Every structure is written in C-alpha cells, then in structure tokens.
Amino acid sequence: MDPLRPVVCVFLLFSSLVGATDTTNAAIKLVDTSEYFYLTYSPNFLPSIPSRTAPLQAELLLASPLDLCKPMTSPPAKKPFVLLALRGNCLYQTKVLNAQAAGAAALVVSDTLEAHYNTSSTTELPFLKNPCDVDCRISEETLSTPISTEQIMAGFPGSNCAKSSDCPSRLCGALTRVQPQQICCMPDEEITISTNTSQPLTAVPALFLGSSRGIKLRALIEKAPSNSITIQLYLRGDPFPWAFVQIWFLGLLTVSLGAYVSARRERVKLSPPAHPISDAPPQTVAPDEELVVTIPTALIFLVVASAFLVGVYFLVKAGARYVVMGFSIMFGLTAAASLVQLVIAPLSWHLNIFPRAMYKRTLCKIKDIEGPSLPLLCCYILSFGVAVLWFFCRHQSWSFVLQDTFSIVIICQFLSFMRLPSVKVGTILLGCFLCYDVFMVFLSPYVFHSSVMLDVATAGRGSEGAASTNPSRCVRVPTEKMPMLLLLPRLDRMGGYAMLGLGDVILPGLLVSLAIRYDYTVMGRDPAGKYIAMISAPLTKRLISSVQHPIATIKRFPYFFAVVVAYGLGLWAAFMAILFHVTINNVQGQPALLYLVPFTVLATIGVSLFRGEFVELWNGPPEFNPKKEAENNGEDSQDIEAGDTSPRSCTSSSTAPQELEDVALLNASPRSTRSSPRSEVGSVVQREK
Numbered sequence: 230m231d232p233l234r235p236v237v238c239v240f241l242l243f244s245s246l247v248g249a250t251d252t253t254n255a256a257i258k259l260v261d262t263s264e265y266f267y268l269t270y271s272p273n274f275l276p277s278i279p280s281r282t283a284p285l286q287a288e289l290l291l292a293s294p295l296d297l298c299k300p301m302t303s304p305p306a307k308k309p310f311v312l313l314a315l316r317g318n319c320l321y322q323t324k325v326l327n328a329q330a331a332g333a334a335a336l337v338v339s340d341t342l343e344a345h346y347n348t349s350s351t352t353e354l355p356f357l358k359n360p361c362d363v364d365c366r367i368s369e370e371t372l373s374t375p376i377s378t379e380q381i382m383a384g385f386p387g388s389n390c391a392k393s394s395d396c397p398s399r400l401c402g403a404l405t406r407v408q409p410q411q412i413c414c415m416p417d418e419e420i421t422i423s424t425n426t427s428q429p430l431t432a433v434p435a436l437f438l439g440s441s442r443g444i445k446l447r448a449l450i451e452k453a454p455s456n457s458i459t460i461q462l463y464l465r466g467d468p469f470p471w472a473f474v475q476i477w478f479l480g481l482l483t484v485s486l487g488a489y490v491s492a493r494r495e496r497v498k499l500s501p502p503a504h505p506i507s508d509a510p511p512q513t514v515a516p517d518e519e520l521v522v523t524i525p526t527a528l529i530f531l532v533v534a535s536a537f538l539v540g541v542y543f544l545v546k547a548g549a550r551y552v553v554m555g556f557s558i559m560f561g562l563t564a565a566a567s568l569v570q571l572v573i574a575p576l577s578w579h580l581n582i583f584p585r586a587m588y589k590r591t592l593c594k595i596k597d598i599e600g601p602s603l604p605l606l607c608c609y610i611l612s613f614g615v616a617v618l619w620f621f622c623r624h625q626s627w628s629f630v631l632q633d634t635f636s637i638v639i640i641c642q643f644l645s646f647m648r649l650p651s652v653k654v655g656t657i658l659l660g661c662f663l664c665y666d667v668f669m670v671f672l673s674p675y676v677f678h679s680s681v682m683l684d685v686a687t688a689g690r691g692s693e694g695a696a697s698t699n700p701s702r703c704v705r706v707p708t709e710k711m712p713m714l715l716l717l718p719r720l721d722r723m724g725g726y727a728m729l730g731l732g733d734v735i736l737p738g739l740l741v742s743l744a745i746r747y748d749y750t751v752m753g754r755d756p757a758g759k760y761i762a763m764i765s766a767p768l769t770k771r772l773i774s775s776v777q778h779p780i781a782t783i784k785r786f787p788y789f790f791a792v793v794v795a796y797g798l799g800l801w802a803a804f805m806a807i808l809f810h811v812t813i814n815n816v817q818g819q820p821a822l823l824y825l826v827p828f829t830v831l832a833t834i835g836v837s838l839f840r841g842e843f844v845e846l847w848n849g850p851p852e853f854n855p856k857k858e859a860e861n862n863g864e865d866s867q868d869i870e871a872g873d874t875s876p877r878s879c880t881s882s883s884t885a886p887q888e889l890e891d892v893a894l895l896n897a898s899p900r901s902t903r904s905s906p907r908s909e910v911g912s913v914v915q916r917e918k
Contacts, residue, residue: 255436257337259449260286260459266446267465268337268436269419278335278434284463287311287334291450297324301331309334311462313438313447317344321422321435329433335462336435339443340418342382345402354403355381361693361703363402363413368393372410376403384440385412398441405701417441436462472719472727473804479715480729481797483637487734488741488789490571491644495749520647521854522739527658531665538669542681545688553689553709557620560712564635565609565616567642573608583607624707629716629726636715640734649743651849652833659826662736666820671813680816686711686730729800733821737796737829743853744788744833750852752785791836792829799828 255278257266279285287309293301297312298319312333314324321338328336345362346355355378357363370390384400385391391401396414404411417439438446450458520526544552577583583604593600601609619631649655669682689709696702715729775782783790802824811819837843 254465256465258461266442268438279463281463284461286461288457289460290457297327300327304331311335313337316340325433325435336433337438339438340440342384360695360701363415365413367414368396369413376410400441475717476727476729477800480800484734484738484741485793487640487644487738488745490641491742492745492749495746499753521650522654524657531661541685557712561616561620564639565612567638568612569608571638571641573612633715643735644738644742649739650853652847655740656830663822663826666822670820671816674814683818737825740829741792744792748786748788788836791832795828795832799825
C-alpha cells in the first residue's frame with residue numbers, strides 16, 4: 230500500500246469549507262461631476278450596501294470630531310447622510326457605534342498619512358511606524374536636500390517618486406531620517422473593517438478609503454458651499470455571482486471525473502477477453518488495493534479527523550507557520566505520486582514513448598522488493614519535478630493551474646482507493662461528517678471562541694514588519710495558503726479567488742462513486758451482455774455516443790446522473806447561503822456538507838425506491854462486498870467443477886472442450902452468469918472456436 234494514502238485520508242477529510250474571497254469593492258460616485266472613488270468593503274460583520282442598479286444617494290459630510298472617536302454633539306438633521314471620518318486614535322468599533330448613534334446611513338473611514346507616522350517627538354522628524362507601509366519596488370528617490378515635516382505629511386507631491394506612473398497613489402513616504410533621505414511610493418492601503426464586539430451592528434455599513442483618495446475627497450467636501458457633496462454609494466460587483474458559477478462547474482466536473490475513474494474495476498469486469506480495456510503500465514496501480522469503508526472505519530475517521538483538526542487549530546493559534554508548509558509538502562508529494570499513477574505513466578504507456586518490454590525490467594531488487602523500471606523512474610522524476618515547480622512558485626498568480634490539477638488527480642486516486650460498500654454505510658459516514666462540519670464551522674466559536682475550520686483554512690497569513698537589525702528595512706513574509714482547495718481566479722470585478730474545499734468533493738464523491746459502480750454492476754447482470762460492446766469501445770466513441778443519445782445514457786446510469794445533479798443542487802444551495810449571508814456567530818464561509826449530504830443521500834434513496842432496488846442498495850450488493858463476492862465465486866466454481874466431472878465419467882479422455890464448456894454453462898448457477906459476464910463471453914468465444 231502507498232504509505233501516503235492513509236495520511237491523505239486524514240488531511241483531506243477535515244478540509245470541508247466553501248466560499249470565495251470576500252473583500253468586496255464599493256464605489257462612491259459624485260453626482261455633480263460623475264467622478265468615482267473606490268473603497269474597500271466586506272459584508273462580514275456589517276449590513277450590505279445597495280447594488281449599482283439601486284444605489285444609495287445621500288449627502289457626504291465630514292464627521293465631527295474628524296476621527297469620530299467621540300459621539301457627534303449635533304448630528305445632521307438632513308437624511309440620508311454618509312459620514313467621512315479619519316483613521317486613527319480609536320478602534321473602528323467605536324467609530325461605527327458613534328456613526329450609528331448619529332443616524333448615518335453609512336460610514337467611510339479615510340486613511341491618513343499621519344496614521345502611518347510616529348509624531349511623538351516635537352524636535353525630530355516623523356518616522357514611519359512600519360517601513361513596509363512604503364514599497365521601494367514600485368518607485369523610489371534619494372533626496373540630498375533637507376526635508377521638512379510639512380513635506381512628509383503632504384506625501385512629497387512634487388518628487389519624482391510621487392510623479393512616477395508606477396506609483397498609483399502619487400504619495401511617497403520617508404524611509405530614513407538621515408541625509409541622504411530615501412523616499413518610496415506609499416500605495417493606498419486596503420483594509421477590511423471588522424470589530425470584536427458581540428453587540429449587533431445592524432444599521433451602518435463601514436467602508437475604507439485609501440490615503441490618496443481620502444485626501445482628495447476631503448478637499449472636495451471642504452470646498453463645497455454647504456460642506457457636503459451629493460454622492461451615490463453602491464457595490465461595484467456584478468449582480469450575478471459569476472465566481473460561484475466558476476467554482477460550481479469545476480466542482481461538478483471534478484466529482485464526476487473522480488467517480489468515473491473509481492469505477493474502472495467495474496468496467497474491466499464488463500470488458501470481453503477478446504477486447505479488454507487497456508491496462509495501465511506495470512508497477513503503477515495495484516488492482517486489488519482498496520479500503521472498503523465499514524461503520525467502525527467511518528467512526529474512526531471521524532474521531533481522527535476531529536482530533537487532527539483541533540490539534541492543527543491550536544498550532545495555528547500558536548503562530549506555527551510551519552504547519553501550512555508541512556501541508557504543502559505533503560500535498561506536493563501525494564500529488565506527484567498520484568500524477569504518475571493516473572496521468573504520466575499511462576500516457577507514456579499508450580503513446581509508446583518507451584518500448585513495452587522496458588516496463589517489465591526492474592532496475593534493482595532488494596530482497597523481495599522490486600525496484601521501478603526505467604520508464605517508471607523517468608515518470609516519477611518528471612512528476613516530482615512538476616511538484617517542486619509548484620512548491621517554489623506557489624505564490625505566483627498562475628500556480629492555481631498546478632494546484633487544481635494536483636487536487637483533481639488526488640481526488641481521483643482517493644475515490645479509487647476508498648469505497649463505500651452500501652448506502653447504509655455511506656449515510657452514516659456522511660451524516661457523521663455533516664455534524665462534524667457544522668460544529669467545526671458554525672458552533673466551535675462557543676467552545677474555542679473562533680471558528681476552528683475557518684481559522685485552519687485561512688492559516689498562514691503573511692506578515693510585514695521592520696527587521697530586527699535595521700528598523701528602516703522591511704521584511705515581508707508571503708501569505709501561505711492551505712493547498713487542500715480548488716481555486717479559480719474570479720472573472721468579475723471583485724478579484725481574488727473562488728474556492729472549494731477538497732473534502733466537499735471527496736466525501737459526497739464517495740456516494741457518487743457508489744452510484745456509478747452500481748450502475749455498472751446492474752449492466753453486468755444483463756444475461757444477453759448487450760452492454761459489453763459499449764464498455765469495450767474507445768473512450769472518445771463512448772463520449773460521442775453519450776452526447777448523441779443522452780436519454781439512453783441517462784437510462785444506463787440512472788444513479789450516477791441523479792446523484793451528480795443532486796450534488797450540483799446542494800453545492801449551489803451552499804453558494805446561495807453565502808450570497809445571502811446565512812451564518813451563525815458571524816462566521817463567513819459555509820459548511821457545504823450541510824447542503825451536499827441531504828441532497829445526495831436523498832437522491833440515491835429516492836431513485837432506489839423508484840426502481841425497487843432500495844433493499845439491495847441499502848445493504849450493499851454482493852459485488853461490493855469482497856467476502857460475499859469471494860464466497861459466491863467459490864460456490865460458482867464448485868458448481869462448475871461438478872458439472873465438469875459428470876461428462877468426464879461418461880466419455881473418454883479426449884472429450885472435446887466444447888462439450889465440457891456446454892455442460893459447465895448448463896450446470897452453472899444463475900448467480901454466476903449474472904455476476905460474471907466476462908467469463909460468459911469467454912465461453913461463447915471458446916465454443917465458436
């Protein structure tokens with residue numbers, strides 16, 4: 230057995246979370262000039278704001294006091310109005326509560342240059358609290374002339390650094406206080422406003438505005454005759470959730486592909502000896518290697534996954550960044566092994582890159598353990614090379630392509646290795662993990678004061694700070710992402726990624742795998758063997774035939790299509806719950822199993838009741854139980870041997886093989902002919918010869 234597979238069973242089962250990066254961009258449009266100002270907004274803790282089609286039109290005016298750290302003494306009488314407050318001096322929570330008490334329709338918090346500098350000394354120049362607030366990679370300049378506090382607080386507007394087209398804010402910050410002084414571009418900071426209060430804030434959405442846009446907007450308000458300007462406030466996002474559509478299609482295709490790959494053994498049983506399904510190259514996949522899930526196994530998985538997740542949660546809370554790094558290494562190793570077995574080695578075999586005889590010659594042998602062949606060794610080198618490329622380039626924008634490819638092959642390998650013997654076991658397994666998922670996402674804050682699943686899924690956030698040896702040098706630690714996710718860049722205006730946890734594909738995928746395997750099993754029971762020619766046809770021909778005759782295809786695979794459709798509906802229900810902010814304890818993201826398990830289980834049970842196969846599917850057909858199948862095969866072989874003995878006693882030793890085969894077929898039990906179409910076809914071929 231591959232030693233990595235039990236580890237994969239553990240670290241994949243706890244990754245069950247669905248969502249999308251939730252920083253949403255909003256916009257302010259000036260009614261008089263049609264000028265736009267873009268803001269950072271997240272609906273995570275505050276109510277939503279209107280969409281572009283129905284914007285909030287209101288008066289924008291400055292808060293009093295400007296930082297809104299104290300309640301307004303004379304709130305405006307004209308409503309609706311939006312307050313513009315300056316960052317600093319108190320918590321965002323205080324600003325939001327004061328804006329709510331004043332009756333504001335929304336609060337805009339503007340960043341300021343003063344908030345980035347330490348101005349405690351009256352004799353020395355201000356200096357940056359965090360040298361990472363500026364980015365010298367964008368633009369920089371060295372000034373030989375002395376600078377003043379006024380220049381620093383203005384952002385050096387006339388410098389070449391600020392005039393650079395690469396510096397979007399047109400503001401620069403002083404990195405050093407000694408001459409020659411280095412100034413670098415200070416990009417607008419994007420902050421998602423959040424609070425730690427348990428008090429419900431149901432009236433005021435809060436938005437954040439960068440320094441450069443805040444300075445300009447504040448100047449416009451101060452120049453206005455009434456010290457207010459009319460604005461329209463709205464979300465920039467598209468009204469249709471395209472990000473969810475992207476990840477929905479990817480999840481649907483992945484679970485379907487994984488289930489199809491997992492049913493390879495059933496397809497092999499249906500293929501005739503004269504035209505067998507092309508096997509994979511030697512030494513890649515052990516055909517009898519599988520884990521049949523039982524009720525005790527399901528409970529063990531639940532306990533181990535829970536303990537494992539809680540342990541990782543405490544490590545993440547302790548600041549152990551190496552946890553995410555360890556998962557990335559484990560993910561890369563498992564993906565490399567799965568990529569060889571499912572993609573690279575089969576391709577090299579079918580494309581005849583190496584002579585077939587080379588696959589059977591091992592390079593070495595240690596005791597009873599045979600080493601790999603030369604072609605297989607080359608495949609492993611290539612696969613691990615791709616994994617190393619992903620690991621070192623995982624922070625690049627294109628790395629999601631490799632991560633999704635790795636995730637898909639791991640899911641296919643997992644579903645081929647782990648099998649459900651019955652709907653009863655599947656219902657218990659999925660039901661247990663549904664409760665586990667809901668608790669770890671929604672209810673764990675009651676015990677751990679934060680969502681365990683969400684904290685683990687978002688672990689590895691990067692950091693920025695001054696170097697210990699040089700306070701003016703910035704040290705940036707990139708953000709690490711848990712790799713157990715399907716990721717797709719969002720095609721809408723929001724940016725970021727839409728994501729789907731691998732656990733939300735694997736766990737329902739076990740039931741989808743059971744459905745398609747049972748469909749193949751029912752085909753194999755057909756005494757006429759009419760499905761054998763279809764199964765043995767090339768894959769492209771089968772796909773074309775399925776597209777040309779969709780109704781016939783659905784009739785051949787009723788369980789598979791029913792469960793896949795149910796999976797799609799459940800996944801879409803989870804996305805709609807995110808869209809409409811259905812949550813407990815203000816936890817963002819959804820435990821997708823809360824929706825996927827009922828949809829898929831009820832679909833399977835419903836189709837089985839309609840077809841009259843509920844009892845067999847609930848308890849599991851004998852073909853899914855290795856012990857029962859072995860017992861049936863043993864009984865059948867004894868029947869065949871008894872049939873062979875009878876004619877031998879009545880005839881000479883030169884009895885024709887055709888006569889022996891005919892007697893064997895007559896004496897074979899009906900169960901044998903139903904469950905072994907391959908042997909039946911072989912008998913027919915032998916008689917024809």
